[in-house]
Amino acid sequence: MRRRGGVQRLAALALAIVALSVGCGGSPSTPPRAKVWRIGLFHVGLDHVPASLASLENGLRSLGYEPGKNVEFDWRNLPNEEAARATAVQFVRSHVDLIVAFENQTARAAKAATSKVPVVFLHVIDPVRDGLVESLSHPGGNLTGLVGYGDLATKQLQTFKDVDPSLRRVMALADPSDPVSPRLLHEVNAAASTLKIEPVEREVSTKADIERVFGSAETGRVDGVFVASQNLQTKFSSLMVHLALERHLPFLSHWSKWAKEGALVSFGPDFTAVGEAGARYVDEIIRGAKPAQLPVEQMSWLQFAINLKTARTLGLSVPASMLELADVVYR
């Protein structure tokens, strides 16, 4: 009797082992469910929401993250870098698991606020030179993410010029408080002779500055407008697009949204792709990857848009080859 009980127990054990071996090894694609991951996301620029935010959220959802279930988003859209610094400190104090910084200002703020909480940046220009990471292949700290193009300004201007070959004098708006501006201006000036343009530098920091500069810009003296500052791009794009339209000035933007709203040309990263790639970084860090070991990826996907309506308003005829090259043409 005792023996038979032993046999039964053994059979049960064997069954359990078999069942266990069949049952385990579930799909590794589902994220760790131990907790609700709290992610702080922030961006400077009140007049728009970055396009990559939606694609980041979608990307995370397709990776198995459900807001309210295993992930919680704390999204802050902020007026300026000061607010970004305060928010970064708040994020750290409230013990978020991860911070997503959408452009240079928030990336800098996050870098200043913490050296422990992982930070994923999405739209920075030159993270090595700005001291966000040690190198692209080995970030070395708590920040990593996606990098835009450091020398994209000249390429943007060349595209601008290809769309409007009559372009000569280009007003370059710079923000004295933006560390990126001098670099961009330097690149633009270096390429000016090749591009056969003449940059006209204007320093602006506020809405009033911008309105003043646009007010004094006269057709004939300035052929187009270009923004040599990410701060200004994220904060005042909407304002600048509309002022340019008012003043009949061809405007070069970094995002197709502004081309749609009236900028003649937009040339910049594909923000949808950036958001999706950002979701991958978030996922990998949640799974245990260290930002220090997670290389910074350079985005290869560009988006080039032309607004033909604006072109018509300006009396421009856009070369057919450029219309063919454009990813989006607003008619």
Place this chain on the structure above:
Amino acid sequence: MLSIGRKAATPRRGDTRQGGGVRGRSMFRKYAAVFVVVVRSGVAASGFVHSYFSYRDNKEALIRLQREKATAAADSIQQFVQQLEDDLKSVAMPGLPADRQGLTRRREEDRELLHRVPAIAEVSYLDPSGREQLRVSRLGLDVIGSGMDRSKEPSFQQATSNELYFGPVSFKEESEPYTTVAISLGPQSGVVSAQASLKFISDLVRSISVGQAGYAYAVDSRGELIIHRDLSAVLRRTNLSSLPQVRAALTAASRNDRMQVTVGRDPEGRRVLTAERLIGPLGLHVFVEQPLSEAYASLYSSILRNALLLIGSLLLAVLTGLLLARRMVGPIRGLEAGAARIGSGELDHQIQIRTGDELEALADAFNQMTARLRRSYEEVEASRARLVLAGDAERRRIEHDIHDGIRPGIVALTAKAGLARQQLRRSPQLVEATLLELQQDIRKILEDLREWAHGIHPSVLSDHGLIEAIEARIERIPSNVVIQTDPGLRGARYADEIEVAAFYLVFEGLANALKHAQASSARVTVRRRDSQLIVEVSDDGIGFDPSLAAGSGIRNLGDRVEAVGGKLRIDSQFGAGTKLFAEFPARDREIAHRDPDALRPPASP
């Protein structure tokens, strides 16, 4: 048999159970072990054979699959490279002049190519002297007519001489892998060269799935990771030349196209099943790997399953063996205990075994043997009692014979002697006649006495042996009696008790034949067969039914024969005469005498 059993059982009667227990247990263990070994070895052997073959088959299938995956990965990378070459050819336009218009036209085509193929970052056109006439870049400025001298670059030199050039893999900003592809536009027509990022191939190999945890990757000739489904691993600049399979592939780079499957290690040190292929133009080694733990997971679980089944069935076999052995050994123990009790003298003990098999038959045979033993024992007892009675009857007969046969003669002698004394006084002339009569009477009584004594134990038997004693007896019988015997038996002597019993048989047999059976003739046969002395007495009398012959005469006869170790058979039926057939052990006279003193030197006769 009985005495041996008793001797064996008696000394350890007290520990019979214990002794039986020890023997029983060893037998029990033996049967259980034999059962388990026989059953197990079959099952285990088939289990092991099955496991071994399924292990081998599975392993071969896995290796085949791995090779196919490696080929597929290599093919898709090859296709990517081929596509780059084709893309470059599509913008070659050898006939286009290198003037302003031609270069503008070329730039438009190149921009279109960049737009179409995201992997290409830059396309240049170098004139036949190796000077750059056009550079179209995805990110940088497009430059027309820079005239930069690039004739020393290997891409220009090799494309010019070989028509096609694939550069080694380098890393842009120390992170992103890219290569240079260049084609010649024809003799003295210049070269088109392109820089292509290889990180897009990672997307291609990501779709190559090898189980759950398997993956494909490629390293260049230095072991640098170029292609991996995890782009981070590539951008991180991982050198894998320390992995055994990578080292082996790099050192064996002389072969052009080969496949190899080994067990290698992944960067975490886990063992992996790996297959490798070399992609010619880029000099990349493609590996397809899968952790051994996963590759062999189904194998291991099947082996585990088999092992568990083996253990489970082993336990069952042990259990069954124990049960069977117990069923077998239990009755044997019962038999043993019963035999021990019978051996110790309990002849009425019955062994109870109800197994319905040979063991029950054996127990039944035991019981029958015991019953027969008991019966013959009872017979011995009865025969012993009868012998005592027969001795008493014999004494009474002698007393009766003396009282009725001899005493009246002696009384008559006494009377005749008194008559002679009176005659001596009254008429002496009559005395002589009376004395003569008296003398005759005494002689007659002496004769009668001798005759009587002869019937008890004839002296001729002691003096001359069986045959002559029988002949002397037959002479005194008026009827027609014949004796038939082997001549060699005459004078042969046997043990006293044998000779007496044989003579008594003849004496009584003849007495019966003549007194009761009214036979007219009888025959006595004495012969020797091997160690048996055979004595037959047959007559032609009226016969009788032996089964009804409860007469003490016949039974006494049997008892006496059996008392000396012989056997008696009586054949008789009404009207067909009677035949006594007796066998005696032909024990020798001297041996019979000598036997009790066997240790003494032989006595001289």
